[in-house]
Amino acid sequence: MLESFLEIQDKLVKALQETAFMTLTSLIIAVAIGIGLGLILFITNEPLLSKNTLVYEIVGFVANTISSIPFLILMIFFLPISAVVVGTKIGSKAVLVPLTVAAAAFFSRLAEASFSDVDKGVLEAVISSGAKKSHVIFKIVLPEAKISLIKNITVTAITVLGFSAMAGLVGGGGIGDLAYRYGYQRYKKDVMIICILLLILLVQVVQKIGDITVRIISKRGK
Numbered sequence: 001m002l003e004s005f006l007e008i009q010d011k012l013v014k015a016l017q018e019t020a021f022m023t024l025t026s027l028i029i030a031v032a033i034g035i036g037l038g039l040i041l042f043i044t045n046e047p048l049l050s051k052n053t054l055v056y057e058i059v060g061f062v063a064n065t066i067s068s069i070p071f072l073i074l075m076i077f078f079l080p081i082s083a084v085v086v087g088t089k090i091g092s093k094a095v096l097v098p099l100t101v102a103a104a105a106f107f108s109r110l111a112e113a114s115f116s117d118v119d120k121g122v123l124e125a126v127i128s129s130g131a132k133k134s135h136v137i138f139k140i141v142l143p144e145a146k147i148s149l150i151k152n153i154t155v156t157a158i159t160v161l162g163f164s165a166m167a168g169l170v171g172g173g174g175i176g177d178l179a180y181r182y183g184y185q186r187y188k189k190d191v192m193i194i195c196i197l198l199l200i201l202l203v204q205v206v207q208k209i210g211d212i213t214v215r216i217i218s219k220r221g222k
Helices: 002-007 009-043 053-068 071-085 092-116 120-128 133-170 174-184 189-221
Strands: none
Touching (some): 009 092, 009 133, 009 189, 053 092, 071 133, 092 133, 120 133, 133 174, 174 189
């Protein structure tokens, strides 16, 4: 295994960089979009705010539809769109579009759940005092849901990392591509094992960062 590691060392570094680029870029964009969609879902399903069943059902249907499609199929479907958006159908940049779409749909439902966990008694008290709905959202809902949101961002990051590993099947680069081309296609099981161990390590690191962030914010809130 050591010989295989030394043989693919340079390629491994490049694969790590590609995986980090795909995961971080798509995650940042997806979280921004997902929080927006999550707020729409929460607001349009909350009688205390602006309940609108039609909007809720439409947005929810779109999010559920995207989430129900296996990522490999979604990735292949979005590659022509990627060519228009980022100018290429191959490489790490091409995978950003389907990664972001899938992650945003996934995270939007998690964000909705985070917002829904905010104490309704607090919302009622603030609204009854005459506060504007925008004040309720930005001063009450978002701050109260931040710890839950961070936990769900961690879950989403791990999911996106797993999705990015599938990018290798369509030439998207990253650790998955390295495992597929240099491990599976060349029958080198030790290369496959190295890539698997690396992905496991990355997941553990992401989870640890999420846990530490939650602890820090929780202490500050006390």
